[in-house]
Amino acid sequence: MLVTGKAILKHAHENGYAVGAFNVNTMEQVQAIIEAAEETKSPVIIQASQGGLKYAGVEYIAAMVKTAAEKASVPVALHLDHGTDFKQIMLCLRNGFTSVMIDGSHYELEENIKKTKQIVEMAHAVGVSVEAELGKIGGTEDDISVDEKDATFTDPDEAERFVKETEVDYLAIAVGTAHGPYKGEPKIDFDRIKTIKERLDMPLVLHGSSGVPEESIKKAVSLGINKINIDTDIRMAFHRAVKKFISENPDVYDPRKILGPAKEEMKKVIKEKMIMFGSAEKAW
Ligand code: 13P
Numbered sequence: 001m002l003v004t005g006k007a008i009l010k011h012a013h014e015n016g017y018a019v020g021a022f023n024v025n026t027m028e029q030v031q032a033i034i035e036a037a038e039e040t041k042s043p044v045i046i047q048a049s050q051g052g053l054k055y056a057g058v059e060y061i062a063a064m065v066k067t068a069a070e071k072a073s074v075p076v077a078l079h080l081d082h083g084t085d086f087k088q089i090m091l092c093l094r095n096g097f098t099s100v101m102i103d104g105s106h107y108e109l110e111e112n113i114k115k116t117k118q119i120v121e122m123a124h125a126v127g128v129s130v131e132a133e134l135g136k137i138g139g140t141e142d143d144i145s146v147d148e149k150d151a152t153f154t155d156p157d158e159a160e161r162f163v164k165e166t167e168v169d170y171l172a173i174a175v176g177t178a179h180g181p182y183k184g185e186p187k188i189d190f191d192r193i194k195t196i197k198e199r200l201d202m203p204l205v206l207h208g209s210s211g212v213p214e215e216s217i218k219k220a221v222s223l224g225i226n227k228i229n230i231d232t233d234i235r236m237a238f239h240r241a242v243k244k245f246i247s248e249n250p251d252v253y254d255p256r257k258i259l260g261p262a263k264e265e266m267k268k269v270i271k272e273k274m275i276m277f278g279s280a281e282k283a284w
Pocket residue numbers: 023081082141178179180181206207208209210229230231232233
């Protein structure tokens with residue numbers, strides 16, 4: 001069933017676990033995520049970035065995820081990841097997304113508050129939940145890049161003011177993770193997660209979570225992270241399986257034979273994440 005992002009994350013916040021938010025561009029990714037969610041009995045968020053929507057088309061992504069959600073026995077939310085374009089956010093609302101992110105993190109605080117508030121008012125008017133970002137998360141997510149030297153951690157005082165003034169439903173915080181593959185091990189500021197959670201008492205979001213070791217993920221969840229974004233690890237699973245299949249079967253040209261193993265490999269990775277995040281068996 002298709003539900004709002006808020007319904008999923010309120011349950012996670014109240015019950016102390018995190019839900020995976022997995023990025024999609026293709027049908028096989030949608031199917032891999034839904035099958036993993038059904039098999040682990042996990043609520044799930046399927047999200048598309050602006051680049052993903054440009055590639056597949058917002059109507060295609062919406063139709064695929066809505067079809068998958070209708071057939072599924074677990075709660076599913078359809079979310080826009082890193083929305084920066086007003087028109088595209090409106091297009092997502094029109095196409096039945098149940099959650100959108102307005103990413104105003106590249107603006108100064110006042111402007112970020114103003115932009116976020118505008119989207120919250122419109123999205124809430126049509127029953128759609130909103131995620132915003134405060135602080136700057138490093139790395140590259142599709143068409144958005146933040147140089148590591150420009151990345152800044154979320155300030156708890158600013159976070160309190162930001163949430164009060166914008167009435168956003170969940171907040172992405174910058175605590176040391178980065179989008180894309182890591183060179184070394186990320187250093188996460190766990191105390192900052194704890195402080196922000198205590199002060200805000202609301203669902204918190206961790207971006208750039210691919211490649212973060214299991215103990216760090218579990219610690220972040222125990223301190224209050226409720227939505228965990230994963231893109232790179234799924235892309236890598238896809239690439240690994242396609243590369244292996246083609247090198248072992250260079251003459252097979254049937255897309256189903258090439259993409260079938262990729263779907264299975266992505267599903268395996270996604271199931272492991274769902275168990276790690278604590279969302280398995282939490283579907284209602
Ligand atoms: P990764 O690509 O590091 O998994 O980050 C995904 C993300 O945060 C999407 O917003």
